[in-house]
Amino acid sequence: MDSSASLALYQRVTRKNTIPRAVEFIILFLLLSLLAYRLLSLQDHGFPWFLAFLCESWFAFNWVLTISIKWTQADYKTYPEHLLQWKLELPPVDMFVTTADPVLEPPILTVNTVLSLLAVDYPADKLACYVSDDAGSPLTFYSLVEASKFAKLWVPFCKKYCIEVRAPFRYFSGESLPSKHVSPEFQQEWKKMKDGYEELSRKIEDATKRAMPFELTGEFADFSSIQRKNHATIIKVIWENKEGVANGVPHLIYISREKRPKHPHHFKAGAMNVLTRVSGLMSNAPFMMNVDCDMYINNPKIFLHAMCLLLGAKNKETDFAYVQSPQCFYDGLKDDPFGNQLVVLYEYIGYGIVGIQGPLYGGTGCFHRRKVIYGLSPDEEIKEKLSNQALQKTFGGSMPFTKSAAQILSSMKPGSPRDLLSALEAAKEVAGCSYEYGTQWGREVGWIYGSTTEDVLTGLTIQGRGWKSAFCSPNPPAFLGCAPSGGPAIMTQQKRWATGLLEILFTRKNPLIPALQRKLQFRQCLAYLWIILWALWSIPELCYAILPAYCILTGSHFLPKVGETAFFIAAAIFIIYNLYALSEYLRAGLSARAWWNNQRMWTINTTTAYLFGTFSVVLKILGISDTVFEVTQKEQSTNEGDDDHANTGRLTFDRSPIFVAGTTILLVNLTALAVGLFGLGFGSVAQGGDGLGTGEFIGSVWVVLLFWAFFKGLFGKGKYGIPSTTLYKSGALAALFVHFSRWTSMG
Numbered sequence: 001m002d003s004s005a006s007l008a009l010y011q012r013v014t015r016k017n018t019i020p021r022a023v024e025f026i027i028l029f030l031l032l033s034l035l036a037y038r039l040l041s042l043q044d045h046g047f048p049w050f051l052a053f054l055c056e057s058w059f060a061f062n063w064v065l066t067i068s069i070k071w072t073q074a075d076y077k078t079y080p081e082h083l084l085q086w087k088l089e090l091p092p093v094d095m096f097v098t099t100a101d102p103v104l105e106p107p108i109l110t111v112n113t114v115l116s117l118l119a120v121d122y123p124a125d126k127l128a129c130y131v132s133d134d135a136g137s138p139l140t141f142y143s144l145v146e147a148s149k150f151a152k153l154w155v156p157f158c159k160k161y162c163i164e165v166r167a168p169f170r171y172f173s174g175e176s177l178p179s180k181h182v183s184p185e186f187q188q189e190w191k192k193m194k195d196g197y198e199e200l201s202r203k204i205e206d207a208t209k210r211a212m213p214f215e216l217t218g219e220f221a222d223f224s225s226i227q228r229k230n231h232a233t234i235i236k237v238i239w240e241n242k243e244g245v246a247n248g249v250p251h252l253i254y255i256s257r258e259k260r261p262k263h264p265h266h267f268k269a270g271a272m273n274v275l276t277r278v279s280g281l282m283s284n285a286p287f288m289m290n291v292d293c294d295m296y297i298n299n300p301k302i303f304l305h306a307m308c309l310l311l312g313a314k315n316k317e318t319d320f321a322y323v324q325s326p327q328c329f330y331d332g333l334k335d336d337p338f339g340n341q342l343v344v345l346y347e348y349i350g351y352g353i354v355g356i357q358g359p360l361y362g363g364t365g366c367f368h369r370r371k372v373i374y375g376l377s378p379d380e381e382i383k384e385k386l387s388n389q390a391l392q393k394t395f396g397g398s399m400p401f402t403k404s405a406a407q408i409l410s411s412m413k414p415g416s417p418r419d420l421l422s423a424l425e426a427a428k429e430v431a432g433c434s435y436e437y438g439t440q441w442g443r444e445v446g447w448i449y450g451s452t453t454e455d456v457l458t459g460l461t462i463q464g465r466g467w468k469s470a471f472c473s474p475n476p477p478a479f480l481g482c483a484p485s486g487g488p489a490i491m492t493q494q495k496r497w498a499t500g501l502l503e504i505l506f507t508r509k510n511p512l513i514p515a516l517q518r519k520l521q522f523r524q525c526l527a528y529l530w531i532i533l534w535a536l537w538s539i540p541e542l543c544y545a546i547l548p549a550y551c552i553l554t555g556s557h558f559l560p561k562v563g564e565t566a567f568f569i570a571a572a573i574f575i576i577y578n579l580y581a582l583s584e585y586l587r588a589g590l591s592a593r594a595w596w597n598n599q600r601m602w603t604i605n606t607t608t609a610y611l612f613g614t615f616s617v618v619l620k621i622l623g624i625s626d627t628v629f630e631v632t633q634k635e636q637s638t639n640e641g642d643d644d645h646a647n648t649g650r651l652t653f654d655r656s657p658i659f660v661a662g663t664t665i666l667l668v669n670l671t672a673l674a675v676g677l678f679g680l681g682f683g684s685v686a687q688g689g690d691g692l693g694t695g696e697f698i699g700s701v702w703v704v705l706l707f708w709a710f711f712k713g714l715f716g717k718g719k720y721g722i723p724s725t726t727l728y729k730s731g732a733l734a735a736l737f738v739h740f741s742r743w744t745s746m747g
């Protein structure tokens with residue numbers, strides 16, 4: 001290894017950001033000036049002024065967090081070509097895929113993800129792929145069985161011709177035969193693959209259409225008469241790479257854990273813990289990587305890139321606990337009309353966090369060290385107490401499993417691989433729904449329970465023990481997934497994120513605790529705070545969206561008037577902040593339109609989905625209802641289906657109360673503008689008020705522009721229109737608000 005000293009496996013690079021830092025400070029200075037001015041003139045103004053002060057205090061607090069997060073942006077460069085020189089033996093990796101609903105998550109997507117994993121550039125005898133199916137669906141199982149047959153053609157084909165994209169639905173979606181390889185041999189094989197894949201998708205589609213796709217006998221007998229939320233464990237070894245062939249097809253195992261109505265299953269976190277234990281019994285690889293069912297591997301070299309970071313540390317202190325790749329999406333609509341492609345979020349906030357203690361765990365596209373998941377801290381060389389009793393207290397009563405865990409924690413070389421089937425009985429035991437009772441699973445070990453964003457909570461638990469993490473963003477992007485594209489699906493996802501993140505504040509894993517113990521770096525703690533407080537943006541954003549209208553209706557003011565010097569401060573913040581935000585998009589190579597789309601979707605999400613997210617956390621704290629993980633709808637391709645092209649990117653609606661909030665905000669502001677423009681203001685000059693304020697007027701117009709998607713929804717048809725019941729409810733709420741304003745202005 002000595003000769004390789006010069007050939008680093010990775011390099012940390014810092015990004016230069018002097019000018020943005022300066023602009024950020026100017027904005028902070030202006031914000032603080034405005035706050036000071038408000039405070040000094042509090043007596044001369046009414047309640048709106050004070051409310052604005054509170055909202056702006058929130059904005060300023062978050063701005064400080066933002067500056068801290070973006071301060072030292074960094075990235076990692078990886079050199080997989082140096083791995084060979086290091087003459088290391090590549091370690092085994094267990095690969096996990098989770099799926100939970102064959103309708104919301106079509107099995108053909110899962111199949112493609114699995115095929116891309118099986119075909120990755122890594123010795124096949126070092127890999128095992130485990131699929132967790134929380135729906136216990138025979139259709140998913142059937143699809144995987146069929147896929148494993150196709151994999152025997154697909155995997156060698158990909159490796160032989162160095163195919164770039166190894167998810168067949170993407171590979172074959174392009175034009176016809178690629179012209180690069182013209183060898184007749186390739187042409188012939190390509191044709192064979194295409195036919196093979198078409199047959200596979202046809203079989204799956206046929207099975208989907210039939211009510212009972214096939215006789216539930218033989219292999220399928222376990223699925224007969226099962227209920228989704230009430231069934232025994234099903235584990236099937238679909239394919240075993242018995243001879244351990246390095247260029248064969250990796251193991252493929254199907255798991256549907258036991259579910260019983262009275263036992264909490266902890267959604268995805270619960271599924272991940274079952275995957276961890278079952279794989280521990282079967283292959284027990286020291287590394288585990290996981291993806292959502294829609295996140296296929298887009299860069300077949302990603303395992304090698306990740307290994308550079310996981311194996312390349314100079315000493316144990318600089319070891320990374322996990323290596324995270326960014327979430328990127330396929331078929332992204334032009335200019336990001338739904339503001340959910342997350343590009344700019346990763347570009348500045350993301351790389352900022354990378355530069356502190358390392359990226360947060362994002363739930364998918366991540367490589368974990370198994371021993372870290374088992375609770376090891378960076379300063380522990382090996383776990384001290386390896387007594388059987390201690391192990392069982394932590395990991396549960398399965399002897400074979402505690403043995404496997406002891407191997408991992410003591411870095412013992414695992415014994416020679418057994419055949420997978422011999423582990424089946426023990427595997428069923430650890431997949432049972434009461435196995436975790438009285439253990440540390442979900443508390444200190446594995447994926448942590450108590451939040452619908454189990455990913456951030458789990459990453460926080462790991463970093464809270466002092467671990468660093470690394471970011472791996474090779475080109476082309478390592479993983480591509482499917483971003484939700486309709487209004488209801490987006491709102492469901494945003495609400496769940498806001499809920500889950502806020503929940504973390506109220507768990508035992510609150511980031512302040514490890515920060516006080518100096519395990520979590522102070523600025524990393526600020527980064528966690530910034531993200532877990534997202535839901536609370538709903539309140540100041542809502543106030544700020546309503547205040548202009550309220551002031552117009554009542555002839556009062558929440559912004560400085562044109563004559564006041566402070567007017568320039570407010571105007572400067574508005575202009576400089578927006579230009580700064582715009583420049584972030586332009587520097588990231590995105591368009592001004594993308595900036596605007598993200599801007600308006602942020603306002604829509606915060607005032608609607610995040611508001612409901614905040615409610616659900618309040619309800620949970622009050623013990624009224626628990627939070628649930630609602631799975632997002634995934635589509636194979638966004639430009640398929642019955643949609644006409646004119647409507648791509650247009651927001652869709654349903655009867656969800658989430659849309660009532662947005663519609664009400666729009667109606668209130670439209671009313672205010674009408675009242676203000678036609679001089680009907682209850683506090684207009686004639687009635688002794690101050691007249692229509694410029695700031696308030698601009699504010700109200702800005703809100704209407706931000707909610708333009710809702711404005712179009714007022715006149716849209718079908719799913720593009722706001723349902724009439726939603727309209728009635730919002731109309732009533734808006735009328736109530738107008739009356740309330742009038743009442744307060746008369747008082």
Ligand SMILES: O=c1ccn([C@@H]2O[C@H](COP(=O)(O)OP(=O)(O)O[C@H]3O[C@H](CO)[C@@H](O)[C@H](O)[C@H]3O)[C@@H](O)[C@H]2O)c(=O)[nH]1
Nearest residue numbers: 098099100134267268271292293362363364452453631632
């Ligand atoms: O009870 C459940 C619910 C969900 N899932 C799986 O969890 C994954 C993520 O679900 P999805 O509906 O796609 O949620 P997203 O909001 O798109 O997921 C993002 O956010 C989640 C946390 O909120 C993370 O877990 C994900 O990795 C991250 O991609 C999918 O593979 C699901 O099959 C389960 O296995 N069991």
Ligand SMILES: [Mn+2]
Nearest residue numbers: 292294482632
């Ligand atoms: Mn998803």
